Amino acid sequence: MSELALAPLAAAAPAKSRWRVMRAVAAKEWLExxxxxxxxxxxxxxxALMLAALAFGYVENARLLRERExxxxxxxxxxxxxxxxxxxxxxxxxxxxxxxLSPLALADPGVDAYVGSAVWLEAHRQNETxxxxxxxxxxxxxxxxxxxxxxxxxxxxxxVILMGFASFSGERESGTLKQxxxxxxxxxxxxxxxxxALIGAIFALLAPxxxxxxxxxxxxxxxxxxxxxxxxxxxxxxxAAYAAYLAGFAFLALGVSALAKNSRAxxxxxxxxxxxxxxxxxxxxxxxxxxFAPVPTWQAFRAGVAQDKAKTFGHDETHPGFIAxxxxxxxxxxxxxxxxxxxxxxxxxxxxxDESGYAIFDRHFGALQSTFDRQDALRAAPGxxxxxxxLRPLSMAFAGVDSRSQFDFATAxxxxxxxxxxxxxxxxxxxxxxxxxxxxxxxxxxxxxxxYRAPGAGFALGYSALPIAALIGWLALMVVLAAFAVRRxxxx
Amino acid sequence: MSSAFLAxxxxxxxxMRRDGAVWFALIILAGVALFALAMGASRVAAQQxxxxxxxxxxTQRISRLQKTLAQxxxxxxxxxxxxxxxxxxxxxxxxxxxxxxxxxxAALAPSPLALVATGQGDLLPPAVRVTTGSKDSFLFADEIxxxxxxxxxxxxxxxVVVFVYPLVVLAMAFNLLAGERxxxxxxxxxxxxxxxxxxxxxxxxxxxxxxxxxxxxxVAAGVWFFAGWERLASPGFAxxxxxxxxxxxxxxxxxxxxxxxxxxxxxNALTLIGAWVAITMVLPAAINSLAAFxxxxxxxxxxxxxARAASTDADKSRDAALARYAxxxxxxxxxxxxxxxxxxxxxxxxxxxxxxxxxAIIAEHDAQLARQRDMADRLGYLxxxxxxxxxxxxxxxxxxxxxxxxxxxxRAFHVDWREFFLSRARAGAALTAQDYAAMPKFTQTDxxxxxxxxxxxxxxxxxxxxxxLILAIFAWRGLRRCGI
Numbered sequence: 001m002s003e004l005a006l007a008p009l010a011a012a013a014p015a016k017s018r019w020r021v022m023r024a025v026a027a028k029e030w031l032e033x034x035x036x037x038x039x040x041x042x043x044x045x046x047x048a049l050m051l052a053a054l055a056f057g058y059v060e061n062a063r064l065l066r067e068r069e070x071x072x073x074x075x076x077x078x079x080x081x082x083x084x085x086x087x088x089x090x091x092x093x094x095x096x097x098x099x100x101l102s103p104l105a106l107a108d109p110g111v112d113a114y115v116g117s118a119v120w121l122e123a124h125r126q127n128e129t130x131x132x133x134x135x136x137x138x139x140x141x142x143x144x145x146x147x148x149x150x151x152x153x154x155x156x157x158x159x160v161i162l163m164g165f166a167s168f169s170g171e172r173e174s175g176t177l178k179q180x181x182x183x184x185x186x187x188x189x190x191x192x193x194x195x196x197a198l199i200g201a202i203f204a205l206l207a208p209x210x211x212x213x214x215x216x217x218x219x220x221x222x223x224x225x226x227x228x229x230x231x232x233x234x235x236x237x238x239x240a241a242y243a244a245y246l247a248g249f250a251f252l253a254l255g256v257s258a259l260a261k262n263s264r265a266x267x268x269x270x271x272x273x274x275x276x277x278x279x280x281x282x283x284x285x286x287x288x289x290x291x292f293a294p295v296p297t298w299q300a301f302r303a304g305v306a307q308d309k310a311k312t313f314g315h316d317e318t319h320p321g322f323i324a325x326x327x328x329x330x331x332x333x334x335x336x337x338x339x340x341x342x343x344x345x346x347x348x349x350x351x352x353x354d355e356s357g358y359a360i361f362d363r364h365f366g367a368l369q370s371t372f373d374r375q376d377a378l379r380a381a382p383g384x385x386x387x388x389x390x391l392r393p394l395s396m397a398f399a400g401v402d403s404r405s406q407f408d409f410a411t412a413x414x415x416x417x418x419x420x421x422x423x424x425x426x427x428x429x430x431x432x433x434x435x436x437x438x439x440x441x442x443x444x445x446x447x448x449x450x451x452y453r454a455p456g457a458g459f460a461l462g463y464s465a466l467p468i469a470a471l472i473g474w475l476a477l478m479v480v481l482a483a484f485a486v487r488r489x490x491x492x
Numbered sequence: 493m494s495s496a497f498l499a500x501x502x503x504x505x506x507x508m509r510r511d512g513a514v515w516f517a518l519i520i521l522a523g524v525a526l527f528a529l530a531m532g533a534s535r536v537a538a539q540q541x542x543x544x545x546x547x548x549x550x551t552q553r554i555s556r557l558q559k560t561l562a563q564x565x566x567x568x569x570x571x572x573x574x575x576x577x578x579x580x581x582x583x584x585x586x587x588x589x590x591x592x593x594x595x596x597x598a599a600l601a602p603s604p605l606a607l608v609a610t611g612q613g614d615l616l617p618p619a620v621r622v623t624t625g626s627k628d629s630f631l632f633a634d635e636i637x638x639x640x641x642x643x644x645x646x647x648x649x650x651x652v653v654v655f656v657y658p659l660v661v662l663a664m665a666f667n668l669l670a671g672e673r674x675x676x677x678x679x680x681x682x683x684x685x686x687x688x689x690x691x692x693x694x695x696x697x698x699x700x701x702x703x704x705x706x707x708x709x710x711v712a713a714g715v716w717f718f719a720g721w722e723r724l725a726s727p728g729f730a731x732x733x734x735x736x737x738x739x740x741x742x743x744x745x746x747x748x749x750x751x752x753x754x755x756x757x758x759x760n761a762l763t764l765i766g767a768w769v770a771i772t773m774v775l776p777a778a779i780n781s782l783a784a785f786x787x788x789x790x791x792x793x794x795x796x797x798x799a800r801a802a803s804t805d806a807d808k809s810r811d812a813a814l815a816r817y818a819x820x821x822x823x824x825x826x827x828x829x830x831x832x833x834x835x836x837x838x839x840x841x842x843x844x845x846x847x848x849x850x851x852a853i854i855a856e857h858d859a860q861l862a863r864q865r866d867m868a869d870r871l872g873y874l875x876x877x878x879x880x881x882x883x884x885x886x887x888x889x890x891x892x893x894x895x896x897x898x899x900x901x902x903r904a905f906h907v908d909w910r911e912f913f914l915s916r917a918r919a920g921a922a923l924t925a926q927d928y929a930a931m932p933k934f935t936q937t938d939x940x941x942x943x944x945x946x947x948x949x950x951x952x953x954x955x956x957x958x959x960x961l962i963l964a965i966f967a968w969r970g971l972r973r974c975g976i
Contacts, residue, residue: 038762049774056781063788071793078800083808093803096796111639114615118793130632131792132615134642137784138865138892139611139885140878142645143654143776145784150777155769162762267761279655286644287531298617298636299545315578372638379640393640403639 021185025193026200033163033201043205046151046159050209053146057106058216068098068117076449084438087424088350094122095420097413097450099129102400103220103231107213107238108149110401113137119410121417121450123424124314124354126361129410148209149395152242153388154278156205157249161270163201164253167194168489169263178491187486191254195482198250202243210239225453233457237398244475245391251478258485281386282379289375295368305364312356313349325352346435347428354421361414369407373463376403383470384477390470397460397467404463408455416450423447496687500694508702514664518702521652521660522710528649529714532607535646539606539618542635543599546619550597557583557594558928565925579836584922587836590624590913591843598622598905598934600898603889605728607719609650609881611890614642622902622934624910625843626850628799631902632792649711650884653736654877655772657707658743662764664699665747667757668692669970674757689972696971700744707736731949732887738956739880745963752970775875779868787864790857798853799846806845807838840917847910865892872952876959879952886949893948901934908932 033039075096082090097119105112116129134141144150171177180190213235221228253270260266296304313319329348330336338345376393383390396402427443461468508514561583567574580588599619606613617635645651669692672678681695682688711732715723723729750763872878885891909932916923 042766053781056785059785060788067791067793071791071797074797075800078797078804082804085807093800096793096800098793111643114639114642116634118796120796128634128636130634131796132634133789135612135615135632135634136789136792136861137780138861138868139882139890140776140868140872141780141784142611143780143878143881144773145780146774146777154773158765158769264757264761267758271765275656275659279651282644283647283651286641287647289638290641295636295638297542297545298633299542299549301636303549315580318575368636372640375638376640379644396640406639 018186018189021189022193022196025180025185025190026196029167029194029197030200033197039159039163042159042162043201046155046205047208049146049155050148050151051212053148053151054106054209054212054216056146057109057148058220061101061103061106061220064117065101068101071096071118072098072449079447079449080441080444082441082444084440086432086435086437087427087439087443088123088346090439090444091123091421091424094120095416095450097121097409097416097452099406099409100225100452100454102405102454103217103226104213104234104238104399105401106216106220107147107235108395108399108401109145109147110149110396110399111403111406112401115403115406119413121413121420123421124357126357126365126414126417129406148213149399152206152209152246153391153395156202156242156246157278158274159205160198160202160246160249161253161267161274164194164198164250165257165267165270166263167198167254168258168486169260169266170257172490172492173263175492177489181489181491187489188483191258191482191486194254195250198254199247202246202250206239206242206246210235227456230456234398234400234460237457237460238395241391241394241398241471244471245387248387248471248475248478251475251482255478255482255485258482258489277386277388281382281389282392285379285382285386285389289378292378293371293374295371295375301364301368305360308360308364309357312353312360314353321356322349325349343429344432344437347425347430347432350428351422351425354418354425358418365410365414369403372403372407377466380467380470383467384473387471387474390467390474394464394467394471397464398457400454400460402460405454405460408459409452412452413450416448420447494687494690496690497694497697500691501698502694504695504698508698514702517660517663518706521657521703522706524656525649525652525707525710526714528647528652529607529711529718531647532610532649533718535610535613535648536602536606539602539613542617543597543601543619546597546599546621550595550621553593553595554928554931557589558925561923561925561928583928584924585836586913586916586921586923586927587624587839589923590909590917592623594928594931595621595623595630596905596909596932596934598898598902600895603728603894604719604723604726605715605732606888606890607715608648608732609884609888609890610646610648611650611885611888612892612895613888613890614646616895620902622906622909624913626799626846627854627906628792628795628846628850631899649714650881650888653707653739653884654881657703657736657740658768658772658877660703661700661740661743662747662768664703665696665744666751666760666764668696668699668748669751670755670757670760689968692971693968696744696748696967700740700747704737704740704744707740708733711736728887731953732884734953735880735883735887735949735956738953738960739876742876742956742960742963745960745967748967749963749970752967752973754970754973771875772877776872776878776881779871779875779878782871783864783868786867787860789864790860792857795850795853795857798849802845802849803842806842809841836917836920840914843914873955876956879955883949883952905932905934 075098079090079093079095082093099115099117099119101112113133116131117133118131119129120127166173168177171180181187214232217228217231217235221231252273253266256269257263257266260269311321313322313325316322326338326345326349329341329345330338333341333343335341380390380393393402397404423446424443427439428437431437431439560577560581564574564577564584576582579585581593583589583593597619598621602613602618614637615634617633620633621630623630667674669678672681681691684691712724712729715729746767747760747764750760750767753759869882872882882891886893912930912932916927
């Protein structure tokens with residue numbers, strides 16, 4: 001009997017009986033999944049792997065946190081323990097700002113290993129963050145390390161595919177699809193039942209991982225420094241994103257299974273897509289992003305900054321800018337000689353030079369970050385078709401380990417550097433009477449240590465519109481594909 | 493070679509020639525390999541451009557300093573001394589010039605087969621500016637890149653070989669027996685040959701030879717086109733071909749061994765996908781995590797803090813020495829006491845203290861990292877994918893071996909560089925035009941020496957060959973026992 005003949009019967013079926021069909025189909029799918037011991041063992045293995053990855057993440061994060069806290073304390077002691085010296089010399093000695101660790105890095109380490117952990121805050125110069133952990137990892141480390149994100153992004157979709165590829169094609173091959181349709185079950189209800197079963201399995205897969213992550217957060221989050229509620233909101237957003245990603249794969253598997261000639265063809269098509277999504281698309285999108293939004297080399301970037309800085313006078317007392325500034329100050333105070341000024345001219349010159357530099361650094365570092373943003377947007381744009389490209393930036397944003405979070409930290413560190421410079425210059429302006437002036441520990445203590453509070457989940461949400469839209473689009477597209485496929489469902 | 497084997501091979505080759513899907517898979521594989529080599533070539537060109545830019549900058553800096561020096565000397569000779577430049581801009585000042593303005597560029601030129609693998613090449617800068625400062629001040633400078641790009645990794649041949657190539661080999665070989673059994677042709681195949689196992693081996697050989705030959709031809713064509721004919725005749729290319737061949741044979745042997753178990757195509761497909769995920773993804777990730785857990789990478793921050801602590805300690809001890817002198821000499825300052833010379837001596841003392849401490853800490857860190865890498869290397873024998881990836885990085889000169897040689901060379905050069913400038917600074921001597929001509933150079937010859945053919949590949953290659961042979965034995969037993 002064809003589905004056309006069945007259609008009027010099914011359309012007339014009451015909602016209650018349709019729900020019964022869905023429930024029955026879902027229960028049967030669950031039973032089959034449960035009876036397939038290979039799949040059960042595979043899922044158990046993946047859950048164990050996820051928990052092991054969380055444990056590795058927890059231990060590693062705890063170690064890094066201890067290390068950075070100890071380093072911040074030691075650096076503060078070094079700063080305060082400086083001998084008496086000219087405050088500008090102390091500004092050259094500078095301070096280090098250490099990037100605090102985002103607690104959810106235990107689930108998704110994101111770009112942390114590729115951005116460095118400390119930035120030197122020295123006079124006259126904004127520095128990049130130094131000491132990328134990935135440099136020390138060796139070549140093999142580029143093949144990745146175990147993390148919850150790695151497993152959920154690459155291995156979990158494969159499990160969903162293995163659970164779903166034979167959903168319709170397998171029933172067609174064994175003849176049960178014909179039976180199911182002959183009793184009046186609507187293809188759409190069968191799809192809903194099968195989707196319910198697969199999504200249930202996805203939740204069963206995600207639940208232990210996210211419960212584990214939540215427990216780890218309870219132990220890991222320093223509640224004086226961070227809001228536990230914010231971390232749970234972030235974790236909730238991650239859970240939703242991963243659920244949407246895997247649910248999309250479930251509908252894709254169902255759709256392809258309904259359309260394919262047989263289970264083998266369905267599996268081959270789904271595996272080809274999984275390979276493209278997990279391995280080819282991220283690399284090809286990165287190559288494209290690099291080509292369309294090129295990043296300057298370090299040499300070119302620093303040359304650009306130096307070119308602009310050459311327009312400011314620095315320590316060069318013969319620079320036309322210096323002479324103009326000196327004349328303006330003498331005029332302002334109504335004196336003819338620097339020695340007659342009521343304040344220290346060197347301090348004024350330092351402050352003026354620093355302020356000219358701030359605008360230059362803002363322009364260059366801002367432009368660099370804009371290029372990174374353009375690259376990230378280019379990479380996320382095909383996320384509608386290759387959902388890993390949308391999920392990855394979203395996951396990193398809510399875990400607080402993406403390049404935007406890094407930029408926020410770098411901006412805060414730079415603001416602190418400017419506070420140091422301003423405080424030091426002010427001290428020279430008001431207290432230095434000659435070039436032999438030195439300040440002591442009271443000034444070093446007065447200048448605060450760097451303190452950074454990472455922004456809340458709203459910050460991540462604010463710049464994640466594109467990946468969120470792409471991920472929702474992916475899920476919607478897959479639902480439509482599955483619905484379209486079951487409309488063309490052939491019983492044999 | 494037995495006639496049954498050749499007959500099986502010929503028959504299967506004929507069948508494959510007529511199968512559009514086989515051609516499609518082989519063309520895609522070759523296309524992806526060529527694309528990866530093209531990306532590798534553009535990456536190498538960018539690296540070379542970065543080195544050239546660093547060298548051009550070095551030449552420009554030095555010639556500017558030489559020009560200023562000549563002007564100062566000329567003004568002195570004419571009896572009209574020019575205004576004294578600040579010490580950090582004075583080309584005669586060895587303390588400051590060696591510490592930055594005259595810094596030497598030490599570059600690691602891309603190796604002949606650099607286009608094959610990115611390795612650590614995108615993380616480790618190809619050129620560093622060596623100064624008289626401690627190593628923490630110049631050795632850890634990074635090239636600018638979007639961290640998300642670094643995390644995603646590059647499309648290179650190593651990626652194609654390690655991840656994509658085995659899938660094509662598996663797709664060709666996963667159901668030789670199972671497929672024939674399901675189609676009902678196995679009985680005929682077995683009956684048509686006097687030595688059925690040899691005939692089946694011939695068929696298998698045809699199936700696995702196609703992707704391996706396609707890959708080798710694509711790599712040879714790509715290397716010839718993007719890097720030049722002479723690269724094909726190098727020992728590095730021979731090592732690359734052996735690595736690709738062995739890795740392909742490993743996956744072919746695995747597929748044949750699973751097929752030899754006598755189960756159906758679906759079982760074979762799922763088992764082999766599971767093996768692929770385990771060998772290329774899970775095992776390498778687990779190896780890296782275990783090695784990092786057992787021997788955590790030392791904190792580079794510790795090195796910086798030690799250098800800073802050393803410089804503040806040196807500062808304080810210089811203060812104490814001056815205070816002692818003042819006490820002993822009734823409040824007077826030492827003869828060399830004030831101003832520029834004291835500043836120089838203070839700078840030299842802090843630099844020396846930082847240098848000593850940083851050297852000691854870098855040695856400790858290197859030892860800890862070596863322990864981590866040793867463990868990862870040993871565990872790497874669990875995954876032929878891990879070994880092949882590392883071998884390809886070494887062949888490309890983007891692995892640890894070559895970079896370590898580069899760092900060793902920098903270590904020696906740094907000592908020479910410091911000695912050249914600091915000996916003059918300690919003696920209170922000014923730099924002359926002759927000094928500028930005689931400054932130590934990190935020469936091209938050194939880089940060429942480092943472009944020697946890769947060594948130490950025997951271990952990883954044997955590590956791939958051995959499991960391949962064991963699996964091949966299982967596969968042969970499977971073919972011999974094969975039932976209808």
